[in-house]
Each structure stands twice: as structure tokens, then as C-alpha cells.
């Protein structure tokens with residue numbers, strides 16, 4: 001049966017058919033739906049781990065424990081998981097293990113444009129990359145055979161457009177593979193120097209064998225269309241190349257990105273007068289070709305860009321000098337950046353921080369949008385968990401603990417905020433941490449986490465209590481307080497008092513995400529235009545429902561959820 | 577048939593994912609090679625959202641370039657204007673008249689362009705604009721505007737009514753089946769009447 005499937009959904013199908021038993025991941029766009037979909041198969045135990053390092057280690061344990069396993073993450077998540085990643089090449093596995101990582105060329109939903117192919121090379125692990133949904137399924141299955149044959153985890157790389165495109169997939173049956181017997185082998189699995197020294201030779205040996213395999217593997221294919229032009233490409237860039245060049249070029253499509261073949265590439269290059277390398281992000285294939293002495297057209301000669309996403313249009317423009325005619329309006333088109341939703345519980349927090357003129361060390365999540373006008377509340381956003389730890393450093397050199405706060409979401413706090421808070425307490429910091437507890441992992445589309453009381457598979461989980469956690473980390477009880485961020489007065493008082501405190505403090509802003517089914521939706525509020533004096537105070541909270549119409553505020557009833565925040569802003573009680 | 581390139585554009589949260597799912601399924605049921613490219617993540621929070629649907633004999637790229645789109649289905653007027661450069665000469669825009677102010681317009685940093693439909697027509701482009709909100713309200717569920725638009729676009733899509741309607745029925749939440757089919761039918765009827 002053929003089905004139109006999202007790349008990530010097809011990847012999950014491949015995992016299912018490969019007999020995978022265990023999946024542990026942390027959500028991150030564009031990788032999230034792989035794990036959401038494995039959770040739909042009752043044969044696969046699937047879980048959200050608190051972070052990617054834990055997920056990878058759990059998957060390693062499952063594989064060594066004898067069951068085929070998978071962990072999934074976005075590109076920056078692999079940074080968090082890099083420590084166990086490197087050691088897995090040395091220990092090898094027992095049952096197959098695949099590490100899924102989704103890169104985000106063009107940064108649709110990310111803080112950088114890093115290229116995870118470097119990890120495969122650095123950690124000495126094989127890497128596969130599919131180009132469409134059918135390949136997502138096929139490669140996921142094949143990755144396990146590769147993993148078991150060479151006794152190594154395999155990195156399975158996707159990019160946003162492959163993860164989030166739908167195309168046809170032929171469905172197959174699941175292969176039931178029993179759990180392998182466990183045999184203790186400390187020389188292979190206890191990575192202390194004496195053992196690791198020996199294992200390094202094994203790693204180099206199987207890398208050599210993999211390099212041989214790459215020369216003839218089913219993932220690297222050639223399509224010959226004459227000798228004038230050869231394109232070496234991989235993943236979605238193959239799709240763009242096919243659209244731009246059709247049958248006017250030959251293609252070497254690489255599905256195995258590490259190790260890259262040598263003979264195969266040299267042979268392909270020798271048969272074509274001109275070679276172009278088409279790859280997004282870093283010039284990984286290009287550098288490999290240049291090291292082989294092949295003169296290619298690519299990024300390093302400035303023809304193709306280093307930054308951003310590629311497209312058929314880009315290839316046509318840069319390589320073929322072909323620009324299509326198009327029309328556009330004379331009027332400038334205002335941009336439409338994403339905004340906090342109507343009724344978002346974060347809005348009042350950022351409004352208050354802005355009003356109190358506090359500097360804000362921010363973090364990764366929907367609430368990063370608190371940086372955008374008119375709230376403009378956030379000073380810094382780096383990576384998961386950095387809000388607390390980087391503020392600690394800033395305050396150690398500047399003092400000024402009363403002028404700064406860090407703001408972090410519930411899921412991000414559990415991911416990597418805990419250790420930052422321990423550092424504050426341990427090293428005598430007295431910063432204020434605001435935890436936005438909206439009972440869900442919001443930005444990635446509503447995943448459960450250790451604080452929501454529910455697992456990915458819908459089971460009830462122990463309700464971890466943020467107050468208890470912070471208290472046991474050493475934050476004084478009397479300086480841990482929970483507030484409803486919708487109550488602007490209470491919120492302001494709490495923030496003023498805690499930033500002034502001479503000890504570490506935590507404010508938990510507790511209210512569910514406005515998009516959750518459990519969130520209370522009230523009738524839309526309206527503006528009494530006879531009372532409205534047009535002062536624009538209600539506009540300061542940046543709610544997308546409110547606009548000015550003929551010098552009076554107006555609320556769009558079709559999207560207002562009646563949260564009541566704007567009501568508190570109006571000094572003449574025009575809103576109700 | 578040559579490849580059809582369709583873009584579904586709107587504002588995050590307006591239901592473009594459902595519309596592209598319907599179209600993708602219908603094209604697949606017709607036996608075409610299909611690629612649908614969706615947007616997940618940050619833009620879904622009220623940002624500008626575009627979904628590409630491509631179908632035909634052989635489709636590789638999931639993305640549609642400037643000057644290459646046959647039909648733009650737009651849930652919001654400003655978004656139709658934003659993606660106009662993607663339309664190919666002779667292409668058609670089918671848009672809702674709904675306007676949603678983006679934050680820069682709300683804060684006064686930018687203005688919402690006036691007379692978008694008239695100005696696009698002035699460029700010689702075939703643009704058909706409809707009050708989809710009132711169609712949706714008439715059938716009894718304001719959330720069905722997106723399905724009404726699919727009905728309004730049917731004749732431009734190269735997919736017959738029966739197949740498209742069946743795809744609507746298969747993709748919408750089953751508890752809202754009747755109201756969605758009513759919205760779709762109303763769209764088809766209105767497009768035929770104009």
C-alpha cells in the first residue's frame with residue numbers, strides 16, 4: 001500500500017518495520033514528528049527524555065541490552081548529546097542503534113545553521129542521508145543492518161525540507177527481532193584508558209571496512225546523462241539539482257555521507273568534463289573532492305553560497321544564469337513575524353519586565369518571542385539552559401543582580417537549567433530565575449515533559465514539583481514563589497521583591513499554554529468606544545487581537561480568548 | 577499533464593496544514609507523483625506560513641520558486657500580496673478577503689497596503705477574492721474557511737470535484753465532516769456562479 005507521508009513519519013515507519021523496540025528523544029524542530037510517530041506503534045516503547053544526552057545514553061543502553069534502538073534530536077541537540085556520541089564509536093553496540101539528527105538549513109526554527117555531518121566524521125560514525133519520504137523509510141531500515149554488520153551506531157541525517165515534506169511511501173511489514181542475549185564484556189563496554197586504547201584500533205579497522213563498503217553500497221548511485229557535466233550531491237540538494245538540470249547532467253547521488261567514497265568519486269569525476277558539487281551548509285563533500293585533487297565548482301570558489309537554504313531557483317540563477325519573470329506590487333509588504341498567541345501566559349511577564357526596565361537573560365522556546373516589539377524585553381538568547389548560567393557569569397563581573405533576571409521555560413529548565421541553578425547556589429550567586437511553567441513543551445507543538453505528569457505514550461507519570469526541585473537545589477524556600485502571570489499586580493510585586501533579595505530566588509509563573517485544551521477560553525472582550533480615550537496603553541502588551549481603528553482601540557473578536565490582560569492595562573475601564 | 581505547482585499561504589494557525597493534506601491526498605488518489613512541503617515550528621505562532629503542493633508525472637523539489645506557481649490559494653489578503661512574485665505568468669490567485677494585521681502594522685511601524693486586489697488585477701493577474709468568512713459562517717462553523725477555499729479553487733487545480741471532495745471527507749476531523757463538506761460544496765458552487 002502506498003501512503004503520502006511526512007519524511008519524519010516515514011522515518012518512524014522505517015523504524016517500526018526494522019523491529020525497533022526502544023526510542024528515546026528530546027523534541028526539536030524539525031525532528032519532533034519522528035518520535036511522535038513511533039509512539040503511535042504499540043510495538044515500540046517511545047519516550048521523551050529530559051534532554052538529548054539522556055536520550056542518546058538511554059538508546060545506547062537499550063542497544064547494548066539487545067534491542068534495536070533509536071534516538072532523535074535536532075542539530076543543536078546533537079551538541080548536547082556529543083559526549084556519549086563520541087564514545088559509542090568505541091564501545092559499539094549489540095542490537096542495532098540509529099541516531100537521528102535533523103539539520104535546519106535556512107534556520108526556519110533554530111538559533112544556528114550548523115552542519116551535523118562534521119559530527120559523523122569527528123565521532124567516526126557512519127552517516128546516511130535520505131532525499132525523500134520513500135528513502136526516509138528505506139534508509140531507516142537499512143541503517144540497522146549497517147549498524148549491526150559493522151558493530152557501530154549509525155547517524156541518520158535529515159534536513160528540514162526532507163523531514164517536513166510529504167511524498168509517497170510503500171508500506172512494508174514489521175520484522176520481529178527478539179532481544180539478543182546479554183553477555184558481559186568489560187573490555188568492550190568499560191571505557192577506561194586500557195580498554196579504550198585497544199578499542200581505538202577496532203574503530204579505525206571498522207572505519208576502513210566502512211570506507212570500502214561506501215564504494216559499492218546501495219546508498220550511493222550514479223545516473224549517467226552524457227559526459228559534459230557531472231553533479232555530485234546529496235539529500236534534498238539532489239532534488240533541486242534534478243529540477244534545475246533534468247537530463248542535461250549526470251548525477252552522483254550520495255546517500256552515505258560518512259565515510260565518503262574515494263574511488264567512486266574519482267571515477268565519476270574522470271568521466272565528466274565539469275564537476276559541480278551541490279550541498280547545503282558546509283562544503284563537506286566539496287572539501288573531500290578537492291582533497292582528492294578534483295577541481296570542482298562549489299562554495300569555495302564563491303559560485304554557490306555558504307549560508308542559507310538552497311533551492312532550484314538558486315541553482316538556476318547562480319549556475320545557469322536563468323531568472324524567471326515575476327510580478328510584484330509597488331507597495332512595500334510589511335513582514336509578518338511570529339508572535340506570542342492571544343492569551344499567551346508569557347505576555348504579561350515580558351510586559352512587566354519591560355515596564356520595570358530589567359535586563360533579561362532569555363532562553364529557547366516560544367518565549368524567545370518576548371524579544372520582539374513592542375515587548376522588546378529580552379537582552380540575550382544563546383542555547384538551551386544558558387539563561388541561568390550566563391546570567392550568573394554576567395552578575396559575577398557586573399554585580400547588578402537587582403537589574404537582571406533570567407527567564408526559562410519549564411521544559412528547558414528540566415533540559416539543562418537545573419545545573420545552571422546549582423551553579424548559582426553553589427557559587428554564591430544571588431540571581432533571580434523566572435520559570436515560565438505553561439505545563440507543556442510549547443514551541444515544538446505540545447510535547448509532555450517531566451513536569452506535566454504524563455508520558456509520551458499517554459501513561460500517568462509522577463508529578464514532579466518545581467518548588468521542591470528548586471528548594472532541594474538550595475534556593476531558600478521563602479524565595480521560591482509561584483504566581484499567576486495573568487495577575488499583573490501580583491507578578492510585579494513578586495519580581496520587585498525577588499530581584500532585591502540578597503540570595504538566589506525563583507519565581508514560577510504558572511498558567512497553561514493558551515493553545516492547550518485545558519486552557520480556559522472565555523468570551524472575547526470588547527472595547528467600549530465611548531469610554532476609550534485612545535491612549536494606546538493596551539497596545540503595549542503586543543496582543544495580536546488589539547489594533548487602533550479611528551483613534552480607538554478595537555479587539556478582533558474572532559481571535560481574542562478573553563484572557564483579561566488588556567483589561568488590566570486600561571485606566572478608564574473601557575475594556576470588558 | 578505538466579506538473580502543477582500550488583501554494584497555500586496564510587497566517588500560522590489558520591489551518592494551512594489541513595488544506596495541503598487534502599490537496600496532497602487528492603493528487604495522490606489521481607495517481608500523480610506528489611510532494612508537499614509544510615512549515616512546522618516557530619512560524620506557526622502567527623507568522624507568515626507557506627505550504628507547497630506539487631504534483632504531476634515526476635516531481636523532485638518540494639519547494640516552488642519565484643515565477644513558477646500555477647495557483648496561489650491564500651487565506652489572508654496580505655499573504656496573497658507577499659507571495660505574488662511566485663506566481664507564473666497566466667497563473668491564478670484565489671484568496672480570502674480576510675485581513676489579519678501583522679505586528680508591525682499593529683505597532684504602527686508599517687502600514688497594511690490598500691486596495692491589494694485592485695492593484696494585483698492592475699498587473700494583469702487573474703485574482704479571485706471571496707468573503708470566505710461569511711461562507712464559513714453560513715454553513716455554521718467559522719473554522720471551515722480553509723475548506724471553502726479549496727472548493728473555490730477546485731476548477732483551477734486540475735483535479736475533478738469528486739476526487740477532491742472525497743479527499744476533504746477523508747482528511748477533516750470526522751465529527752466535523754458534514755459542516756466541512758458543506759463549506760467545500762458552497763465554495764465549488766460560488767466559484768461556478770461567478
Ligand code: SF4
Pocket residue numbers: 342343524525543544545546555559560561562563564565566567
Ligand atoms: S484582546 Fe485582551 S483579552 Fe483578548 S486575548 Fe488579547 S489580551 Fe487577552
Ligand code: SF4
Pocket residue numbers: 527531532533534535536537538539552553569570571572573574575
Ligand atoms: S487602554 Fe483603554 S483607553 Fe487606552 S486605548 Fe486601550 S481601550 Fe482605549
